[in-house]
Amino acid sequence: MTGRPLPAPGHMGVDFEERVDFARLRDYRLSRARASLESSRCGAFLLFDFYNIRYVTQTWIGGALGDKMTRYALLTRGGPVRLWDFGSAARHHRLYSPWLNPDDCHAGMLGLRGAIAPTAGLMADAVRQIKGLLEDAGLAGEPVGVDIVEPPFLFEMQRQGLTMIDCQQLMLDARVIKSPDEIMLLTQAAAMVDGVYQDIVEALKPGVRENEIVALANKRLYEMGSDQVEAVNAVSGERCNPHPHNFSDRLIRPGDQAFFDIIHSFNGYRTCYYRTFGVGSATAAQREAYAKAREWMDASIAMIKPGVGTDQVAAVWPRATEFGFSDEMAAFGLQFGHGLGLGLHERPIISRLNSMREPIELRAGMVFALETYCPASDGFSAARIEEEVVVTEDGCRVLTLFPAQDLVITNPY
Numbered sequence: 001m002t003g004r005p006l007p008a009p010g011h012m013g014v015d016f017e018e019r020v021d022f023a024r025l026r027d028y029r030l031s032r033a034r035a036s037l038e039s040s041r042c043g044a045f046l047l048f049d050f051y052n053i054r055y056v057t058q059t060w061i062g063g064a065l066g067d068k069m070t071r072y073a074l075l076t077r078g079g080p081v082r083l084w085d086f087g088s089a090a091r092h093h094r095l096y097s098p099w100l101n102p103d104d105c106h107a108g109m110l111g112l113r114g115a116i117a118p119t120a121g122l123m124a125d126a127v128r129q130i131k132g133l134l135e136d137a138g139l140a141g142e143p144v145g146v147d148i149v150e151p152p153f154l155f156e157m158q159r160q161g162l163t164m165i166d167c168q169q170l171m172l173d174a175r176v177i178k179s180p181d182e183i184m185l186l187t188q189a190a191a192m193v194d195g196v197y198q199d200i201v202e203a204l205k206p207g208v209r210e211n212e213i214v215a216l217a218n219k220r221l222y223e224m225g226s227d228q229v230e231a232v233n234a235v236s237g238e239r240c241n242p243h244p245h246n247f248s249d250r251l252i253r254p255g256d257q258a259f260f261d262i263i264h265s266f267n268g269y270r271t272c273y274y275r276t277f278g279v280g281s282a283t284a285a286q287r288e289a290y291a292k293a294r295e296w297m298d299a300s301i302a303m304i305k306p307g308v309g310t311d312q313v314a315a316v317w318p319r320a321t322e323f324g325f326s327d328e329m330a331a332f333g334l335q336f337g338h339g340l341g342l343g344l345h346e347r348p349i350i351s352r353l354n355s356m357r358e359p360i361e362l363r364a365g366m367v368f369a370l371e372t373y374c375p376a377s378d379g380f381s382a383a384r385i386e387e388e389v390v391v392t393e394d395g396c397r398v399l400t401l402f403p404a405q406d407l408v409i410t411n412p413y
Helices: 022-038 050-057 089-096 122-136 151-159 168-175 180-203 210-224 284-303 310-314
Strands: 044-047 072-076 081-086 105-108 144-146 164-166 228-236 257-266 273-279 336-339 346-350 367-375 382-392 395-398 408-410
Touching (some): 022 180, 050 081, 089 105, 168 346, 180 408, 273 284, 284 310, 284 382
Antiparallel strands (some): 367 382
């Protein structure tokens, strides 16, 4: 209903409200991926990107195994989704993932990013199996779309006569429009961070270290049901300018400007959510920087509606040379927008670096984060603001609700 807050109903399924329908979510994601495959010239997509794997198989292994290039999935025209997973995970899927055919859940191992050398033959065996499946499906002569791949695996595919083309662009196109279930999960993830920022406001005072705030955020998010805290940036005092995009063990001091970015996921759906605070007090320079960052943020939010180009959004942000950088590459990520979903950086990517030369038209159902950054005139402080938004037919809805219209002062003197 127009004007009502987007729902963030909680973690449980209940009988008295309609919440996330995970079966509907799985059907939506797989249908989008299949439509992308059908519109391409590929006979199959071979997926190693673990966000793409989750999108088509509705399975997940994160943490230590999430980036080892061991898991892979094969989506063929008119055929089932096949998944190769780490050891016993395949047996788990056969027991607990009934939307997958048990015969299509295989144990797989390619080498853990080279720790097992290609000469062991694991990659050759895997390519041989994939090639056989394509031949059985009558797709042997069709190109195989691959999203990301280790060079030895690519070379082995070529050696065995397979033709590869890029399908990452096609998968990102499939993932760009979020369903109501996806938007609800993104809203719930943001609501969790709303609460963490309340905890940070209460804890942020002189004598606390940046890493203690990071620990607090991790603890609270996992207690609230996060399935992955990907990163928490904590930046304070003289570390604010230039922006280091990390955290340290620096002690928070009276009068610091401090900003934080909380990146986590709930049921796979991510946040990227900056807030800036003054610790005890704020100087005129700090307040001025915050007011400029907020002005730039509000200008970009006002642009968000279907049919607007990302070049038009980027144009309301200052040029790199206007806030102390030599060019747009050097300032990339400071005045910035990026899609949110199963991945942290999906489409659209909005910045003066790329959007002016290749704009993307905004469409209803896109969800992305908008980020602004303004260095202070004191030479070391800075303000950083980020809002997550969803594009609707009526314009823009903001998912990130912790107060940010004015600079919040924590534990004021």
